[in-house]
Amino acid sequence: MTETPALPRETYRHGDLRQALITAGLDLAREGGPDAVVLREATRRVGVSPNAAYRHFADRNALLAAVSASAQGQVADSMLAETDADRSDDAVADARRRLRAVGTGYLRFAREQPGLFRTAFSVPDDLANSGSPAKAGSAGLTPFQILSQTLDELEHAGVLPAGRRAGAELHAWSAVHGLGMLIIDGPLRGLTPEMIDGATVRLLDMVDRGI
Amino acid sequence: MTETPALPRETYRHGDLRQALITAGLDLAREGGPDAVVLREATRRVGVSPNAAYRHFADRNALLAAVSASAQGQVADSMLAETDADRSDDAVADARRRLRAVGTGYLRFAREQPGLFRTAFSVPDDLANSGSPAKAGSAGLTPFQILSQTLDELEHAGVLPAGRRAGAELHAWSAVHGLGMLIIDGPLRGLTPEMIDGATVRLLDMVDRGI
């Protein structure tokens, strides 16, 4: 952010080409999803030759992975943005409300930033990396970690039976993620925002009842 | 299937180039997902010049859409393959079992044919087309139609309250589809088949409880 893009730079070295490429990649992803993250275009926007990228990323896929991780950080922010920090004296209601908020934030991001959302989750990943700092949002937590914490609260509040706690991330995430995908480029495109809101609420009802 | 691929054909006309290209596209998709559906490669495998494809498809995207629809037909077959036709005298148990079977078949396909699964659902679609014959399996039903019928049974059996029937496709599908995506290239890759089986069962539990 310290230099003017697409203008010839003063110094031979760029300063932080790696981050600049990721930022450019995020712009591309926002506009057109993962396929739009084109290595040559990213370097062009940064004002650097195409091959310069190879000093910082093994190949296009490595760049895309970095962009994807960064997008996941934005998802994390969106998830937390929906939660209100103040707690009532009803731990059960709090915990359930919080799970809904996290899901709502997740789906809001999917709707508002479909390109970034697809990019965030279209790169093959691994559970082992689900806590990688590269995927964390401003709060330092990755989407998976946020969900995990929320489920922990649910368990402590006694809403989620201990026997169902293990792997619960999976189920909650599946439901919400699936709806996100179906809304973005599945058969649910074209629904009005109101209809999507309704579907979101009812899907979260299902999770609330079923988890 | 009537001609030998990659061999020079006898006649000037191909016979059914359109279908041959779709078949080749399915092979490509099976091996590498939607991105692997490369127009030139498909024509190459069929033994035809690249431009010949343009007599049958407006562009690469149209080919991909046709391949995707065909893949959805295979998903439909997989969903039905899991259901056993015989009914007991317990309509409630039957209906619930059938919903599980449909979900299981869907997820089995995702695991066994990840490339085709991704291809089936990576093409932007519309609810209005969810019943298009191009997406139907051998039984003449599309995945969406199969799910709808199953939910109708659930409602008739009294398991699904009438007030929750509308849009229930959405929620059931979301949950199962989300798990499929997470298994294929989300953070759940690398789980053993047993773990995936367990996750599948428990996810279907959640749907069963929550829908």
Added chain:
DNA sequence: CCCGGCATGTGTACCCTGTCCACATGGAAA
């Protein structure tokens, strides 16, 4: 303070892909 090495960028080149245009061919309808 200077200098040399190595990280970082550049240029050139190759192959692959999608797609446009002009042209060829031959099966079928008149």
Added chain:
DNA sequence: TTTCCATGTGGACAGGGTACACATGCCGGG
């Protein structure tokens, strides 16, 4: 039989990923 047009072919162009050789100048050791 003749003609027409649906179907294929060939050539060409732009854009993309990436390998290889080369350039540059920042930085640490003398």
